[in-house]
Amino acid sequence: MAVERVLSGMRPTGNLHLGHYHGVLKNWLRLQHEHECFFFVADWHALTTHYDTPEIIEESVWEMVIDWLAAGVDPANATIFIQSRVPEHAELFTLLSMITPLGWLERVPTYKDQQEKLAQKDLSTYGFLGYPLLQSADILIYKATQVPVGEDQIPHIEFTREIARRFNHIYGREVGFEEKAKAAIKKLGSKRGGLYEELRTRYQESGDDEALESARAMIEEQQGLSMGDKERLLGYLEGGGKMILLEPEHKLTPASKMPGLDGQKMSKSYNNTISLRESPDVVAKKIKTMPTDPARVRRTDPGNPEKCPVWQLHEIYSDEKIQSWVQEGCRTAGIGCIECKQPVIESVLEELKPIQERAAQYAEDPTLVKNIVAEGCERARKQARETMREVRDAMGLNYS
Structure with missing residues (x-):
């Protein structure tokens, strides 16, 4: 089976409370033992709505990481990092913005919702309009297969899938792709190669999703294939070109049942919270x-x-x-x-x-916390650099 990689982040905008613990962190604690996990401090995202109060973000970054570690997020089982320490996020965001239709951003449901909820703030900014695309870059740069979200965030994952599909459609047109894909099939050996062809036909002729999943699993299990060949086989399977960016699935997080002190949902905006370190x-x-x-x-x-x-x-x-x-x-x-x-x-x-x-x-021991984050940023950056090398190759930006 393919490695399941989970990506999730939180904005640093204040103390974490029991609502965060029951709604997000407990889920993270479970996931870190089941899958490869990347958990990040979304400081650039916080700037989309708190651009005029950066001091809140600065204070909250390290405090939030301490809360994660105290709750049981384990740096031995999960990569903990800060978004702005991995500048490749911004590079992918910029490159994806070149192919993102404006209408796709304007129709994301949370765009108008947030503008209404935060009517006292001027959110008619390019950063706020583009934050779903930055979110897509956060996910796609790690080739995350699963993103834990609440119901209101599902449209963001659908948007990310559309962006990945569009990118692969425009830039996955590798010269000699079909010949290279057929050469990769031969590398599977006659038995597996025949099974691949059969599963590909079943999927392309009758939309058999089970055949698609079986073929994907078989490709991922092949130890002797290069990453490039695996991507060619995955792309050829679905009738497209080389798959460069992976389409993630949403993983629905159970709604937090943690009520606030007044019976409403626990939220800082209702002033009804119990903080984790109160x-x-x-x-x-x-x-x-x-x-x-x-x-x-x-x-x-x-x-x-x-x-x-x-x-x-x-x-x-x-x-x-x-x-x-x-x-x-x-x-x-x-x-x-x-x-x-x-x-x-x-x-x-x-x-x-x-x-x-x-x-x-x-x-x-703030040095320990900073070291944990520095190591996490290095691990995250290694993966981000690898993805960006492939993206630049596909877009013809690796000039020699």
């Missing part, structure tokens, strides 16, 4: 002052947990026994709201304790 006293105070069921004006008034934001936290943090105790105690006024909140406080603090201990160790 002190235990502050966490306890925030939960103690959470709103509860409005029907419980007095301690003796019965309530309904379904109407209380605290219950949403019990659903995440409490076992069945405590949940039954809450349901019974709230509906009969057998327990007060402060009592009800105590198990949540204990569970949140228990979850945060190891994260905060690790964060303190990394915060005390």
Whole structure:
């Protein structure tokens, strides 16, 4: 099977909170043990909306990396890097912009959504219009096969696939491509070569997706083939030219079920967050002052947990026994709201304790954090340079 490579990034625009932990980081922790992972600090992306407050980005970059490491992202299992430290992203973005129709950018759904949401900012900039293309460059430069995204980001991955397809269509016209592809088939040997031809025919004549997947897997398994021959066989399989840029798949991230302190989604813009490095006293105070069921004006008034934001936290943090105790105690006024909140406080603090201990160790050793990132940037840059060499070759830019 082909190596599955995952790419994901976050914008450094402030402290990470429990919403980030449950919505993104827990997913990363799982993926780093299943696939090759590249996780990056999207500082250029942050500039598309925070261009006038660069100091927020600067402060947040290292703090965010510390939060990732404290949460359990392991530099031995994942490549951690900063986008702006790999300038090849910008080069690929520039080259892709030469072939990207303006209408494709204007129809990305988040373009108008974000402009409406951030109406107080002037987002009529080239950088903001082009940020989906920069995102495409981030993905394509690492030949990522999977990109974990929420539902609202799926159009961005579709856009990236279209860009890869367009690039391969325009620049994958290698001179003598068909002859080179047929020569590569012979290198497979008569048995595998025959199977390749059969699978190619099944896919091209009847659109058999299973045949396509089987042929792709067979090509990737071949140890003796050069990368160029593999790309020719993949391109010939689909009836196109040489595949230079890989079309990624989206990997749908389960929606974060982490509610904020007011019952809405946890978000800095709602001012309802618990940060990963918030002190235990502050966490306890925030939960103690959470709103509860409005029907419980007095301690003796019965309530309904379904109407209380605290219950949403019990659903995440409490076992069945405590949940039954809450349901019974709230509906009969057998327990007060402060009592009800105590198990949540204990569970949140228990979850945060190891994260905060690790964060303190990394915060005390900034050189270690910078070394981890420097190594990650070097690894990322090695792959990015390789892709850019192929892109420049295809576009005729490697002048000798």
